[in-house]
Amino acid sequence: MHFIDLEAQYKHLQNKIDARIKTVLEHGQYIMGPEVRELEQQLADYVGVKHVISCANGTDALTLSLMTLGIEENDAVFCPTFTFFATAEVISYAGATPVFVDSDEDTFNICPVHLEKQIKSVIEQGLYTPKAIIAVDLFGLPANYPELERIAEEYGLKLIEDAAQGFGGAINSRRAGSFGDIATTSFFPAKPLGCYGDGGAIFTNSDEYAELLRSYRVHGKGKDKYDNVRIGMNSRLDTIQAAILLEKLAAFPEELENRNKAAQRYEEQLSGKFKTPKVPSGYLSSWAQYTLVSDNRESDMQAYKAQGVPTMIYYGTCMHQQSAFAELGYEDKDFPVATKLAQSVFSLPMHGYL
Numbered sequence: 496m497h498f499i500d501l502e503a504q505y506k507h508l509q510n511k512i513d514a515r516i517k518t519v520l521e522h523g524q525y526i527m528g529p530e531v532r533e534l535e536q537q538l539a540d541y542v543g544v545k546h547v548i549s550c551a552n553g554t555d556a557l558t559l560s561l562m563t564l565g566i567e568e569n570d571a572v573f574c575p576t577f578t579f580f581a582t583a584e585v586i587s588y589a590g591a592t593p594v595f596v597d598s599d600e601d602t603f604n605i606c607p608v609h610l611e612k613q614i615k616s617v618i619e620q621g622l623y624t625p626k627a628i629i630a631v632d633l634f635g636l637p638a639n640y641p642e643l644e645r646i647a648e649e650y651g652l653k654l655i656e657d658a659a660q661g662f663g664g665a666i667n668s669r670r671a672g673s674f675g676d677i678a679t680t681s682f683f684p685a686k687p688l689g690c691y692g693d694g695g696a697i698f699t700n701s702d703e704y705a706e707l708l709r710s711y712r713v714h715g716k717g718k719d720k721y722d723n724v725r726i727g728m729n730s731r732l733d734t735i736q737a738a739i740l741l742e743k744l745a746a747f748p749e750e751l752e753n754r755n756k757a758a759q760r761y762e763e764q765l766s767g768k769f770k771t772p773k774v775p776s777g778y779l780s781s782w783a784q785y786t787l788v789s790d791n792r793e794s795d796m797q798a799y800k801a802q803g804v805p806t807m808i809y810y811g812t813c814m815h816q817q818s819a820f821a822e823l824g825y826e827d828k829d830f831p832v833a834t835k836l837a838q839s840v841f842s843l844p845m846h847g848y849l
């Protein structure tokens with residue numbers, strides 16, 4: 496049994512994916528070929544946003560977003576402490592200061608109550624200017640955007656949705672990738688929508704941001720890439736990866752349904768034994784991970800292993816516990832919920848062919 500069965504997916508889609516790759520090899524437009532534009536249009540239609548800008552990976556998607564929002568030194572950017580490193584890393588990479596926020600006990604997502612506390616404390620200290628929030632759709636469940644949008648508005652902050660794990664999720668009829676000022680995703684192979692290498696995308700309804708993003712991703716280009724009007728980077732999605740993603744996106748709605756069916760069966764059979772993931776009413780998860788909370792994590796994981804069921808820990812280390820952020824001076828007691836989660840979560844196999 497695989498934790499994520501990319502092999503089963505490839506077998507299911509092999510003829511279509513092989514044909515798409517062959518088309519690219521034949522037309523030879525490996526960089527920004529027609530499949531890239533086709534994919535961007537289809538992603539925009541699926542998510543329901545005006546602009547999609549593909550790029551090289553989910554980390555770059557976040558970095559390009561911070562560049563576009565003008566985040567720089569002396570700015571504070573708020574993000575959850577219980578997330579993948581990239582969410583926080585890009586804030587420091589931009590020269591700004593990450594301010595970590597504890598998790599909601601039931602959804603594992605950024606806690607709006609603690610977020611507001613952290614914003615007030617940064618304002619009080621007066622060292623940094625609060626500028627933005629990066630919320631994460633952890634394990635596939637959209638963060639509490641109704642509340643986050645209210646807080647962003649109240650304090651004049653920009654809101655970024657890190658939907659690297661959340662693609663396919665929704666709150667009522669609004670899909671992940673459509674929340675906040677800018678949203679990002681990753682096409683790393685293990686994500687809900689993954690390619691066969693690195694890839695990422697940025698979503699926005701703002702014409703102004705879209706134009707800046709398209710410039711930043713190709714060396715700060717003006718009218719073309721030899722006319723450079725700002726300092727940017729080189730972060731494009733390969734045409735071959737776009738071609739693969741076009742076939743994977745076509746199969747995605749069915750896979751998403753299968754993931755939700757699998758989660759339903761897990762819930763039915765495990766809810767008496769573990770704290771199982773809660774999906775709030777009106778929310779849809781893309782189930783990037785199916786994550787249990789256990790007081791006996793080690794022995795539970797061993798028991799699954801003995802039955803041939805692979806398990807993984809996402810995440811055993813919070814951002815405030817990472818050596819790279821030691822200088823920020825946080826302690827475990829600043830984030831009691833996240834610290835407990837890092838000690839007690841583990842994830843079961845989850846994919847569209849389970």
Ligand SMILES: *Cc1c(COP(=O)(O)O)cnc(C)c1O
Binds near residue numbers: 659660694
């Ligand atoms: C995977 C991931 C990223 C980074 O995506 P890459 O494509 O690997 O750069 C960012 N944020 C979260 C929450 C992720 O899970």
